[in-house]
Amino acid sequence: MASKWFVAKRILLLVPVLTGVATLVFAILHISPGDPARVMAGQRATAEQIELIRQETGLNDPIWIQYGRFLADTAQLSFGDSYVLKPNQPVASILKNSIPITIELAVYGQLMGITLGLPLGVLSAIKQDSITDHITRIGALTGISVPIFWSGPVVIILFSVMLGIFPTNGRIAQGFFLSDTWLFFGNELPVTGLITIDTLLLGRYDAFASAVRHLFLPASVIGIYSMALISRMMRSSMLEVIRQDYIRTARAKGQGEKITMLKHGLKNAFIPVITVIGIQFGTLLGGAVLTETVFGIQGMGMILVEAIEVGDYPVVQGAVLVFALLFTLVNLGVDITYSYLDPRIQQ
């Protein structure tokens, strides 16, 4: 077991991954036609004002100097100040509050997808070509055909507007204050920034209930989509395992069919699926962009979209880097889990 080296190597690899992403972002923003100085100065600025900004921000320096400075700044996690969205506010502080929002959304969505998708996939595979199988497959196909920006509005219309069971948008009902200050919940969270965890840590069960009710619809929309993907994957992986010889042998030895499936099949079928779940996390982040827009949640996705729209480059850079970091960390976690499930991988 070379477990420590395995983990250390993967953590070290974060450096080139993030340098690569940072370089890509830098290149993309400098190839693109927009002039950051003009964006910063605003529509009515004169040529002199723009020139002044170019000099102040170093946009007149040779490009490689700018690149070097950009890498050095990024390494210290300083992404500069926002141009447009919240002028002169550091990007890090803008992103700080929105990162946990997106993480929370993605994690609960993915959890829903996994807890529903895995059993459905297994069921579908065990009862291949039965009614259950057909319904699951058609359901999964429908799930990946329905875009999040339609299923989102539909559940809002149904459950919020018509039935009034869940709130339409936001993270928590107005009027919940942190116990010893006048700060609203949702604007500043004291511990982790994850609202479902912080409310519990503070013992505010009423606020917790409200937060869960707010989170339910958006997380479900992501969850349904991810469930569809996972159940399809799990079904095919499970079928592949069932057809392998050792399952037949085990069955021939006279063990009960269901026990055989569970004992031998599940673990082996799950191994490839878990790695794909890690890669699918990227799709989920893409889904978070749309979900946040539909539900009016001020997460990373919404900030990224707004920043691209107005050409706020530092915010775009910061948001993309954080997305990349999240994606890499999730895959790192998956990789480590995977290496425990299948020790051959560490050779």
Added chain:
Amino acid sequence: MERAARPGSASELWAWIRDRLRLVGSAALVGGVLAALGVVGSLLLTQYGLAVVSTQLFSLAALCFGFGLLGWSGSVLAGTGVEHAQRYLDTDTDWTEDDSRRAMARIGGFGFGGMLGVICVASLLGV
């Protein structure tokens, strides 16, 4: 596999390094020459000044470099995941981490060479 390839003695270490240097270096050389020609060419053929030309070409080269770097480290990091994903994506694939790392080293080296090429030529011509 990768650990088995790890060097034991000094001569092996040198061979190990030389192999990789040759791979990245040849690509970097091509990139550098192309970038230098690109700078001179666009200065002669278009009406853009050195600042614009060097910015655009440097960014293009950086795009290759970043792409290669990300691809290289990504292949190592998510190699197993990708191999599984490929299997479930379509019928015939022979994706291997090793091939991917080599290809990415080429692309990245090409981009890095290009960045250096732009720096050299643009500094010589005076920015």
Added chain:
Amino acid sequence: MSTRTQNTRRQGGIRGLFARIRASQFLSELASNRLAIVGLVIITTMAGLAIYARVFIGGVPPLTEGQYQAIIHSNLGGNSDLAKASPSLQYPFGLDGQARSIFPRVMYGAWLALKWGTITVGASTVLGVGLGVVAAYYGDITDNVIMRAMDVLLAFPSLLLALALVTIFGTGLENAVLALVLVYTPRFARVVRGAALKVMEDEYIDATVALGARDFRVLVRHVVPNCLAPVTVQSTLNFGLAIIDLAALSFLGFGAEAGTPSWGMMLSNGVEHGLHSAWWWAFFPGLFLALTVLGFNLLGDGMRDALDPRMRDAVD
């Protein structure tokens, strides 16, 4: 001698392809798949609506607001009291905020979706086939560099990659299409490369080369036609994805212009302004969008099963 028998058994070119499709069980397999038939029916219906809308409702897209007023509201007499009217017999999908009937707009959206979907998928197919065939034919470094670069592109989530590309190209429908073409090309390149490699294992390609045929001729006449089947499956599956992603980019404000009767724009408008007051604004465009995509996914799944029964249980 053996060359001649090879050639009669496996013709190159389009004629050979048709012969092989007829000989294989592809069509009968496909016809026996009920879900694929359902998909085909959905797609045909949408295409019918699209053509109807294009011929009887729209002029040359994008329609100016004036043309809309003239064509779509002729029966309203400019009565703005009717704005936001809910679905009724006269206006099956209700009216929008400018008292425009949503039904013809949704039908026209089918035309836009299928048109731009075709352009996106068509362009990425051509690019992907080119790259894939070249990679397979020349092999070695060319192959490795092209395909591994494609793999990295594939690893990016499609919507996020499209967003990054839109940042480079700028917003607008044409740029969104261009971005998506680049996003989808790797999928085609990979499928084509796999198929092309298999074709080239056949002796008759070697024979053709030995007989002195030029590279390009061999590629176009013999390799490409033999890859068309998997490419068609991939195109069908990607068609649905292209429609969703284009609508998503429009929804986020990076695609079609405001006021365009595309499904994405109508959804965006419905979510922004009508979520609480007029559910039909977002509901119907999205319903048609989802149905169309489902149609393509059902058909694509069925085609893949028919093409390669071993793959029946695999997943895209």
